[in-house]
Ligand SMILES: Cc1cc2nc3c(=O)[nH]c(=O)nc-3n(C[C@H](O)[C@H](O)[C@H](O)COP(=O)(O)OP(=O)(O)OC[C@H]3O[C@@H](n4cnc5c(N)ncnc54)[C@H](O)[C@@H]3O)c2cc1C
């Protein structure tokens with residue numbers, strides 16, 4: 001085990017980034033075009049980075065497996081994006097946003113990164129407005145804000161229920177401008193299937209064109225991965241169907257350490273699943289918790305229709321347990337509380353797998369129209385999925401896998417343990433610790449892409465001025481391409497009996513049962529024996545039909561699911577060694593008397609970063625000690 | 640419920656296509672339309688037949704990836720509903736459902752129900768943006784924007800770029816998409832400096848790829864986000880002005 005150095009600059013937290021920007025090496029404007037940079041992913045993180053790097057003058061190659069850069073999963077974010085503007089004079093500040101985010105992350109994130117995030121948050125809003133992002137406004141013409149899960153000030157900017165879409169379109173349009181200007185070469189329908197490393201540096205990638213099946217080599221001076229999160233390891237999640245971990249996982253196998261894989265966020269307000277064949281879970285924006293009240297019947301055998309259950313027979317459990325935050329308690333806490341109620345048999349709905357989110361009081365207080373104006377589109381969406389009218393009867397909600405705080409380990413420069421390989425957005429680990437607060441992923445993706453990476457990458461590139469990029473005829477490219485071809489041929493050749501989806505569903509069940517909202521030693525050990533067994537079956541019995549030379553979505557999926565198997569195992573291993581509860585990681589052995597997470601700062605105030613040691617060997621554990629110079633480690637309380 | 644599907648199968652862009660008939664059995668009314676197709680695909684794989692390729696991703700009606708002609712209607716029978724948000728309760732036991740890809744010259748077929756919509760990206764690249772380099776923006780509240788204008792821009796911005804408008808149009812025109820993207824920016828103060836340049840270049844690239852508009856209004860009816868054809872009128876106005884202005888300054 002080694003101790004990782006995050007290379008956090010010295011000095012007071014308020015000036016670290018400012019001073020560091022001065023200290024970093026620069027690439028002069030006319031030299032930037034001598035460098036080529038590969039950016040994989042065109043979500044908020046990737047698109048904003050590629051566009052900004054292009055504007056700065058670098059030559060950029062951007063890749064997405066989607067048919068258009070605009071379709072990245074970022075598009076589906078509903079709720080909003082945080083910034084410390086304090087437009088409402090509520091005493092918000094960079095420091096408060098920083099404090100809330102570190103505390104929300106249960107003191108498992110890196111202070112210096114979070115402070116920088118809060119610092120650049122305001123520039124993001126300025127940038128997006130200038131791009132024409134239509135944020136909600138008040139009658140006076142100024143920007144409107146709302147408060148959002150886990151915050152006591154109004155700092156969340158939003159665009160109806162489509163904040164992610166509007167922000168992504170802003171970044172996508174900035175990217176389109178660079179495509180037209182010729183600084184960015186955009187490759188759509190191109191999936192990165194391998195990272196190429198030469199002399200210990202990231203020098204390129206291997207991609208497969210999903211339409212023609214063509215395998216291509218691309219080389220550059222540096223590679224940036226903004227490839228999103230891995231919550232689809234659970235099969236059912238709120239992620240888009242194709243979201244996957246392959247890019248990050250391939251990088252991990254090539255030497256990039258994977259940090260805190262067990263930190264997953266289970267979002268409290270998704271629609272409960274209705275049957276076994278469900279393909280994904282739909283999120284109901286958490287903003288609903290501003291006006292909806294969450295409850296379950298006190299009696300597990302309650303059989304009256306919901307309207308006839310009197311107040312005294314309802315348990316508004318969040319309001320009861322957390323009087324000061326009530327229904328707005330952070331996600332991990334709300335999710336776990338829902339699980340406790342459902343496990344006790346108090347669940348509602350035909351499968352007794354949900355809790356109520358009730359708007360009756362809000363409708364009585366504000367009127368139906370006001371509620372419709374705020375949440376109409378969400379109520380419509382709910383009706384179209386469930387066939388129920390939430391103006392009449394309460395919504396049913398239940399937690400669902402939603403976001404992954406873990407990811408590739410990065411230092412203060414967002415550089416992974418492979419020099420020249422950077423990671424941004426949800427794909428990296430750094431800012432959210434063990435639990436992400438609402439409206440902060442969009443902020444982080446854009447902070448990384450617009451305001452951090454474009455500067456830190458210069459520090460890596462500057463000393464390489466004059467060096468050509470590694471040629472794609474180099475042996476390292478041959479080997480990486482051979483690996484990709486080998487995998488494609490292998491999976492087409494298995495010709496087993498079961499579909500890729502079948503295996504993915506089974507893996508998801510194991511992950512949800514043993515590495516989901518509640519984890520314990522016995523369960524995790526069980527998962528660690530079941531996953532390899534299922535995986536062996538997968539390798540010998542999966543059925544992928546069709547060929548490699550045309551669009552073949554089963555072939556796309558099989559590689560992604562293969563990587564999920566390995567990642568799932570690592571998640572369980574990570575959850576097993578983290579003998580404490582923190583944020584989204586709840587080890588049942590470590591809880592207080594009233595069932596709250598019990599952190600162990602003495603032994604676990606560190607990041608666990610795993611090194612790949614081959615398919616058969618156990619991964620090696622490394623650590624980054626988290627230093628809290630500015631904030632004091634305290635027990636998180638939302639009571 | 641049990642259904643009969645007639646599905647367009649086409650192995651590749653240049654391969655001939657044909658309808659194949661499949662059965663979907665024991666479909667729950669609560670299942671989504673795409674989950675019904677997932678189940679059909681699972682059966683096909685079980686029978687050693689290649690599954691039907693179709694476009695989808697978020698399954699929440701926001702990414703704009705999904706889309707097919709369902710019984711001749713883009714995105715099927717429900718108004719303002721993308722294919723992925725359609726549920727089987729919109730159909731009845733015994734129904735026959737015909738599935739075809741978007742059919743438009745601007746959207747070549749890739750395989751089965753999958754088409755290539757890259758021409759939309761070309762339209763955006765032509766000018767569907769505001770020129771502002773990262774870091775050069777003033778404080779966001781320095782530009783107050785009338786709420787009505789902001790709301791109207793937001794109505795236009797709701798476009799998910801799925802292409803249903805083009806697929807529904809007898810001429811295969813892309814006016815609704817182009818106008819929504821353009822007017823979102825042209826309605827805002829930030830969009831004014833490039834307004835007429837934007838109008839001219841976006842329209843010209845649109846015309847290279849798509850048919851021409853004859854005001855049939857089918858696009859609006861098919862749009863899953865209810866984008867109004869009023870934006871087309873606004874675009875035409877901007878375009879006419881642009882031709883005049885840009886000629887004078889040229
Ligand atoms: C339903 C939902 C609602 C949300 N709401 C909010 C919210 O209100 N506020 C908030 O702050 N956060 C929210 N989040 C979280 C937030 O949306 C995401 O964390 C964030 O958008 C991730 O952005 P990203 O750029 O890192 O990745 P993504 O947007 O996932 O982009 C990944 C990109 O990488 C590409 N890619 C991946 N792998 C490869 C490969 N191998 N080869 C080529 N390309 C590849 C993809 O094509 C895509 O372009 C929400 C998440 C969900 C699921």
Ligand code: FES
Pocket residue numbers: 694695696697698699700701702703704705706721722723724799
């Ligand atoms: S799959 Fe995203 S809009 Fe239908």
